[in-house]
Amino acid sequence: MTEPDPPLFYKCHIFVCCNKRPDGHPRGSCAARGSEKLRDYMKARMKELRVPQSRVNSAGCLERCEFGPALVIYPEGVWYQARTNADIDEILDTHILHGGRVARLMLTEHDVPPPKA
Template identity: 60%
Template structure:
């Protein structure tokens, strides 16, 4: 038996986790994550990008690097701080299918990448 067709071709999970004030790891929610996720979701709908779902996620365990998002099925992780960063990820990765190296996260990252 084969797997059923997926509901979406790409699934974008945007961390919106909130930790208590002053938590040593920080949290994405306090770094404007909700506004950034709302922007991505609205833009995907506005552009009519087919097969893409933008969702809120709980903690993605990259708190110090946040706000973060991960795009599946590729499993590519990004750090994004501004609406311009969100738009670049949308246009490059989601629409054009190419990566945004300056915003990509890698497993060994201990601090946000420059950019």
């Protein structure tokens, strides 16, 4: 018999790609596209909104830098591209506070990096 999973430690856990590649790298990087500032903004907004049992973390490469800045929200596993503070606000309001999705910012199964050479 398999033991049940323990309860979630965070009800909302967001990972923001802060990967840095050298300037001019063909894949680019989320950090070069401003992900660190967006992560900091998201952290501050989450505190202001007092979202319980939540955490915003930096992540290394999430393998979607071409579409970034990229972030993923768990436990749902929904991926987003966020380029502005307004995008972050929309994700927080629609997804985190109201359980919806921001379709125009979602990364789907069609948004995949090119194969490695």
